[in-house]
Amino acid sequence: MQPGDHLFRHESGRMVAALMRIFGVHNLALAEDVVQDAFCRALEVWRIRGVPENPSAWLMATAKNGALDVLRRQRTARTFAPELGRLLQSEWTLAPVVEELFAANAIKDDLLRMMFSCCHPRLPEAAQVALVLHILCGFSVDEIASAFVTSHAATQKRLTRAKKVLAGSERLFDITALADFSARLPAVHRALYLLFNEGYHGASTERAVRVELCREAMRLTALLLEHPFGTTPVTYALAALMCLGGARLPARVDASGNLISLFDQDRSRWDQELIAEGLKFLELSAAGSELTPYHLEAAIAPIHACARHTEDTDWQTIVSLYDRLTTIRPSPIVALNRAIAVAQTEGPERGLEEIRSITDCDRLAAYPFYSAAVGELELRRGRHDTAREHFRAALALARNPMECRFLDRRLGACERGYTQRAYYE
Amino acid sequence: MSEFTYLYRGGRDTPVSPEQRQKQLQKWAAWFKELGANGHLKELGHPLESAGMVVKGSQKIVTDGPYAEAKDLVGGFSLIEAKDLAHAAEISKGCPILKVGGSVEVRPVMQLNM
Numbered sequence: 270m271q272p273g274d275h276l277f278r279h280e281s282g283r284m285v286a287a288l289m290r291i292f293g294v295h296n297l298a299l300a301e302d303v304v305q306d307a308f309c310r311a312l313e314v315w316r317i318r319g320v321p322e323n324p325s326a327w328l329m330a331t332a333k334n335g336a337l338d339v340l341r342r343q344r345t346a347r348t349f350a351p352e353l354g355r356l357l358q359s360e361w362t363l364a365p366v367v368e369e370l371f372a373a374n375a376i377k378d379d380l381l382r383m384m385f386s387c388c389h390p391r392l393p394e395a396a397q398v399a400l401v402l403h404i405l406c407g408f409s410v411d412e413i414a415s416a417f418v419t420s421h422a423a424t425q426k427r428l429t430r431a432k433k434v435l436a437g438s439e440r441l442f443d444i445t446a447l448a449d450f451s452a453r454l455p456a457v458h459r460a461l462y463l464l465f466n467e468g469y470h471g472a473s474t475e476r477a478v479r480v481e482l483c484r485e486a487m488r489l490t491a492l493l494l495e496h497p498f499g500t501t502p503v504t505y506a507l508a509a510l511m512c513l514g515g516a517r518l519p520a521r522v523d524a525s526g527n528l529i530s531l532f533d534q535d536r537s538r539w540d541q542e543l544i545a546e547g548l549k550f551l552e553l554s555a556a557g558s559e560l561t562p563y564h565l566e567a568a569i570a571p572i573h574a575c576a577r578h579t580e581d582t583d584w585q586t587i588v589s590l591y592d593r594l595t596t597i598r599p600s601p602i603v604a605l606n607r608a609i610a611v612a613q614t615e616g617p618e619r620g621l622e623e624i625r626s627i628t629d630c631d632r633l634a635a636y637p638f639y640s641a642a643v644g645e646l647e648l649r650r651g652r653h654d655t656a657r658e659h660f661r662a663a664l665a666l667a668r669n670p671m672e673c674r675f676l677d678r679r680l681g682a683c684e685r686g687y688t689q690r691a692y693y694e
Numbered sequence: 695m696s697e698f699t700y701l702y703r704g705g706r707d708t709p710v711s712p713e714q715r716q717k718q719l720q721k722w723a724a725w726f727k728e729l730g731a732n733g734h735l736k737e738l739g740h741p742l743e744s745a746g747m748v749v750k751g752s753q754k755i756v757t758d759g760p761y762a763e764a765k766d767l768v769g770g771f772s773l774i775e776a777k778d779l780a781h782a783a784e785i786s787k788g789c790p791i792l793k794v795g796g797s798v799e800v801r802p803v804m805q806l807n808m
Contacts, residue, residue, distance in 0.1 A: 308712060312718060313770070
């Protein structure tokens with residue numbers, strides 16, 4: 270049989286999380302070694318004998334034996350998880366305790382505990398996301414570097430620092446205390462949101478990498494929804510926005526790897542199942558009194574999802590949702606998207622006015638789709654030369670070949686006097 | 695058709711990502727599948743533990759071992775059918791171990807009925 274997609278990657282997170290619970294947060298490196306050994310062994314056996322019936326259980330059992338081995342050999346030399354203390358010292362309790370900690374439902378909690386531990390307040394957001402990807406999603410340094418378009422050295426440094434902070438946190442996050450859970454939850458939401466966004470809007474060239482980031486964010490959010498403390502309206506809003514956005518992923522890039530703007534997407538390729546799930550989550554998010562940016566972003570998505578064409582889209586409502594988003598979390602990107610929506614209802618001149626009035630638009634200086642949006646609106650009102658200039662500026666900022674090709678085509682549109690609209694969502 | 699063993703040496707990987715390991719595994723599966731489809735696979739064979747014991751001489755001295763260098767250690771074997779040695783060697787070129795610094799030793803199984 271063939272192992273399922275990303276089996277190793279996902280098992281890696283499960284194994285590290287379970288081992289950390291036993292070894293203690295300060296022994297992250299040791300846990301990672303045991304996991305490496307388990308994979309090494311799996312590869313050696315499976316390459317010849319084939320993948321066993323239940324590869325996940327096989328790997329877990331191997332990691333468990335590896336853990337017992339380490340605990341027996343090093344119990345005098347090392348301290349392990351303080352909460353387990355003497356239970357690991359005696360041969361009477363050692364094996365049953367480890368057995369229990371490797372039970373399937375224990376591991377689910379381990380993952381959550383790890384996720385919360387990674388979102389440590391002393392870590393910058395980017396480091397939290399990198400740590401989540403590394404520990405819970407089994408991404409190597411190189412894979413993270415490629416996903417975030419940073420160098421190997423910079424990623425390595427960021428991870429080393431983050432691991433140090435994590436190891437210094439003395440114990441893993443306690444997910445059984447509601448007050449602590451609720452206090453850390455926003456940071457976890459934010460990290461998952463950033464992870465999803467990196468996949469959705471990020472600069473990585475590889476489409477597969479980006480889809481995977483989105484998928485990982487969705488997987489971890491689903492995990493959050495399985496815990497009673499995690500099922501809050503905000504988590505539902507986050508899940509909704511991921512499902513509704515994720516539903517459009519298949520249509521965002523065509524067969525030859527070209528970026529397709531929302532206006533030109535083949536809407537029949539949107540994932541209807543994910544849309545339905547997103548709508549269900551959106552409904553569940555509408556409880557309580559807290560209105561978060563996730564709620565608003567999630568509310569914008571179905572307006573697109575439910576419109577058959579760009580022309581059928583309720584842009585008025587989109588503008589008003591962007592207005593509210595601007596009040597609770599102002600950002601130049603939100604303002605830019607709002608301006609584009611305004612242009613849809615009130616014409617390109619009004620859109621350009623809105624763009625010009627973005628207060629901190631210098632923060633968008635390196636963002637290719639800022640210039641591209643201006644170019645698009647100029648093109649729409651027939652000023653082809655100005656539009657061309659803006660598209661050229663955008664092209665100079667393009668972060669990968671896919672964006673280059675896309676902007677090249679927009680430049681081509683200027684030459685042809687072609688005025689099809691594009692929306693860079 | 696004659697029989698051959700493939701002895702897989704080395705190729706114990708340096709730390710790589712879980713995803714890369716899984717991809718490597720998929721390459722092995724694909725390779726064996728191809729061998730099987732072409733009628734070259736007599737037996738999958740077995741992987742071997744790296745630590746064992748060596749018993750030597752009339753004194754029957756037992757030592758831990760073999761403790762060869764990782765690159766020289768036989769990690770497993772398979773039984774192959776091919777026209778001749780050259781053919782068996784040719785087929786072995788598809789083995790994924792070659793891409794990760796390992797080697798395949800191709801040895802004819804001695805024929806009893808000459």
